[in-house]
C-alpha cells in the first residue's frame with residue numbers, strides 16, 4: 001500500500017492537511033503504508049495524470065484519491081479493524097464535519113499560512129503555486145501575508161466549539177480518537193510543518209488534545225518538526 005503525499009524543499013515534512021487525515025486513518029486501521037513524497041508539479045505524474053490532488057492511495061493496483069473517499073474505502077475494505085466512524089451515524093457526522101471544517105477552519109488557516117507554504121516550496125513549484133493561489137485568494141501572496149494576523153484571529157475564533165467539546169470528552173469523536181479528530185489534527189499538522197505561527201495557548205483544551213494526538217501510533221505525528 002502506498003500513500004502519495006505533498007512535500008516542499010524538505011522531503012521528510014509532508015504538510016498536506018488532507019494527507020494527514022489519510023495517514024492517521026491508515027494508522028488507526030493498523031495498516032502499514034509506504035509514503036511517497038511528491039511536490040505540487042509532480043502530482044500529475046501519478047496514475048497517468050488522472051488526479052490533480054493528494055492524498056492518493058494505491059492499493060492492490062487501484063488508485064483512490066480524495067481524503068474522504070480514502071477514509072470510506074478503508075472503512076469498507078477493512079471492516080474488521082478498528083472503525084474510523086463508529087457506525088453509520090458517526091460516518092454521517094464525519095462527512096458533515098468534513099464540509100463545515102472547510103469554510104470555518106481550513107480557509108482562514110490557509111490564508112494565514114499561504115505565504116509560509118510558498119517559502120517552503122521546492123523552487124520548481126513556486127510559479128505554479130503563486131499563480132494558482134493568487135487566483136484563488138484574489139490577491140497577491142504578499143498581501144495575504146500582510147493580513148496573516150487577521151486570518152489567524154478568524155481561525156482562532158472558530159475554535160470555541162471544539163474547545164468547549166473537549167472540556168467534556170477526551171476526543172472530538174468521544175472517549176477515543178477517530179476520523180473527526182484526524183480531520184482536525186491534519187489542520188494542526190499542516191500549520192506545524194510550514195509555519196512558526198502559534199495557533200493555540202496552553203489553556204485551550206485543544207492544546208492538551210493536540211499533545212495527546214501527537215502521542216498516537218508511536219508518536220506518528222511527531223515526524224513533523226516545529227518550525228522556527
Ligand SMILES: N[C@@H](CCC(=O)N[C@@H](CS)C(=O)NCC(=O)O)C(=O)O
Nearest residue numbers: 016017018052053054055066067068
Ligand atoms: N478534497 C480533496 C482536497 C485535496 C487537496 O486539495 N490537496 C492539495 C494539497 S493540501 C493538493 O494536492 N493540491 C494540488 C494542487 O493544488 O495542485 C481531499 O480531501 O483529498
